[in-house]
Amino acid sequence: MFKQIRIYHYVLLLLLLILGLMVASFMLIKEHSNYGFERIYIEMKDTKFSAYADGNTFKGSNVKTIDNEFEKGFDCVIKHLEQYPYCVLTIDIRDIKMNGMDFSEFTEMTVVGSFETPDNDFLRVGFRHFDAGYSLMNSSNSMKFNQMELKSEEVKRNFVIEFDRLTVPSWWVAGMKKDNVDDLVELNHISYIEFSTGTLPSEGEYKLRLEYFVFEKEVMNISKVYEYLLIFWAVFLMLIMSVIVFVLILRLKAKGNNEKILIEINNALSVKSVELELISQTDALTGAFNRFGLQKKLINTVKNKQYPSIVTLVDIDHFKSINDTFGHQKGDYVLEKICEIIKSHLRNDESLSRYGGEEFLILMPNLSVSQVKDRIEEIRVGIQISDMNINREVTASFGVAQLNKNGNIKKIINEADKALYIAKSSGRNCISYGD
Numbered sequence: 001m002f003k004q005i006r007i008y009h010y011v012l013l014l015l016l017l018i019l020g021l022m023v024a025s026f027m028l029i030k031e032h033s034n035y036g037f038e039r040i041y042i043e044m045k046d047t048k049f050s051a052y053a054d055g056n057t058f059k060g061s062n063v064k065t066i067d068n069e070f071e072k073g074f075d076c077v078i079k080h081l082e083q084y085p086y087c088v089l090t091i092d093i094r095d096i097k098m099n100g101m102d103f104s105e106f107t108e109m110t111v112v113g114s115f116e117t118p119d120n121d122f123l124r125v126g127f128r129h130f131d132a133g134y135s136l137m138n139s140s141n142s143m144k145f146n147q148m149e150l151k152s153e154e155v156k157r158n159f160v161i162e163f164d165r166l167t168v169p170s171w172w173v174a175g176m177k178k179d180n181v182d183d184l185v186e187l188n189h190i191s192y193i194e195f196s197t198g199t200l201p202s203e204g205e206y207k208l209r210l211e212y213f214v215f216e217k218e219v220m221n222i223s224k225v226y227e228y229l230l231i232f233w234a235v236f237l238m239l240i241m242s243v244i245v246f247v248l249i250l251r252l253k254a255k256g257n258n259e260k261i262l263i264e265i266n267n268a269l270s271v272k273s274v275e276l277e278l279i280s281q282t283d284a285l286t287g288a289f290n291r292f293g294l295q296k297k298l299i300n301t302v303k304n305k306q307y308p309s310i311v312t313l314v315d316i317d318h319f320k321s322i323n324d325t326f327g328h329q330k331g332d333y334v335l336e337k338i339c340e341i342i343k344s345h346l347r348n349d350e351s352l353s354r355y356g357g358e359e360f361l362i363l364m365p366n367l368s369v370s371q372v373k374d375r376i377e378e379i380r381v382g383i384q385i386s387d388m389n390i391n392r393e394v395t396a397s398f399g400v401a402q403l404n405k406n407g408n409i410k411k412i413i414n415e416a417d418k419a420l421y422i423a424k425s426s427g428r429n430c431i432s433y434g435d
């Protein structure tokens with residue numbers, strides 16, 4: 001019971017652990033958008049910025065800087081007086097060392113803000129990269145212009161600049177007029193971010209409002225998360241399986257040992273039961289089989305069809321007078337001695353049983369009268385000439401009968417008994433044969 005409760009607890013704990021790990025795995029996938037990305041926030045209120053337009057005063061387009069508590073930007077009016085009319089907001093994001101920021105590992109910038117145009121016009125977003133080879137510290141125009149244009153429908157409210165859409169325009173490269181200037185996008189020393197009207201803007205009012213930017217780079221790809229989770233679960237399940245197999249092996253071993261012990265006990269018991277069986281079938285005084293043992297021997301003879309077989313009843317002559325003359329103990333000794341003599345003449349498959357007080361039965365299977373005659377005579381003589389430790393000759397009378405095929409045990413014992421009676425009547429110390 002105790003063991004069962006413990007196993008039940010282990011299984012419950014394991015199930016809880018698996019459930020917990022499944023929830024954790026699910027959370028890892030679900031929360032990937034948080035821990036899987038590194039983000040840098042730049043708030044407009046922490047930056048220096050300025051607005052500029054092509055006319056910059058009353059002549060061409062004009063621009064007004066917007067600098068509210070939470071929103072920065074411009075209000076711009078584009079007029080087609082210049083060939084390339086524009087308004088631009090330049091945001092200085094250089095650190096103290098004036099190095100610019102490294103966005104080369106980042107994939108995108110989310111802009112929290114909006115841009116309104118008169119006629120679905122473009123917004124141009126540019127990242128000015130400082131290159132020590134050709135850029136001047138305070139001239140944003142001398143810095144590489146990584147830019148892209150978004151349609152105004154894309155930038156109504158909160159929009160994303162994907163860095164793989166950035167390009168360096170050929171007009172900027174041509175304008176630099178330097179050999180070491182190329183058109184490859186570079187984002188590792190960004191000093192300024194520019195928001196401006198796009199190519200060929202319509203005449204009218206443009207409103208740019210900016211709150212903050214979020215730069216984002218993926219530090220852990222979701223496919224990597226799946227890969228690690230898969231490896232983890234595979235290792236975890238293998239570990240669990242190994243532990244289960246290990247425990248099963250231990251239990252089987254313990255069971256094997258128990259079985260071994262049981263087999264040993266069983267063997268020991270079966271030996272004991274053979275001994276007990278033998279004891280239960282043996283006469284304690286003489287060591288001959290008792291009536292129960294005799295019964296079994298006779299049954300086996302019939303069952304195994306051991307025909308013919310010889311049944312001989314042996315009765316000690318005048319045994320009462322031996323008891324009376326020499327005492328009961330001497331009488332016991334005579335009984336033992338006679339059994340010893342008879343047994344010494346018997347073969348392995350032959351048996352001696354105590355049939356009554358001083359009466360014995362010899363069973364000789366698979367033999368006929370003619371085959372046993374001499375040996376029975378030897379037994380008779382053997383008893384007669386033996387020293388029985390009493391100052392007197394001891395003899396016995398024999399009644400012999402042959403059990404044939406389809407014979408009856410009761411009948412054959414009666415026959416032997418009749419023969420014994422004849423031997424007794426004939427003066428004792430002789431052998432009489434039945435019909």
Ligand SMILES: Nc1nc2c(ncn2[C@@H]2O[C@H](COP(=O)(O)OP(=O)(O)OP(=O)(O)O)[C@@H](O)[C@H]2O)c(=O)[nH]1
Nearest residue numbers: 315316317318319320321323328329331332357358
């Ligand atoms: N010492 C001893 N005597 C026993 C034992 N069993 C039976 N007897 C005795 O055996 C005697 C048998 O005597 P009877 O049946 O009269 O036969 P008998 O004296 O041998 O005479 P016959 O058989 O006619 O020769 C009895 O006195 C029993 O008490 C035993 O285990 N030990």
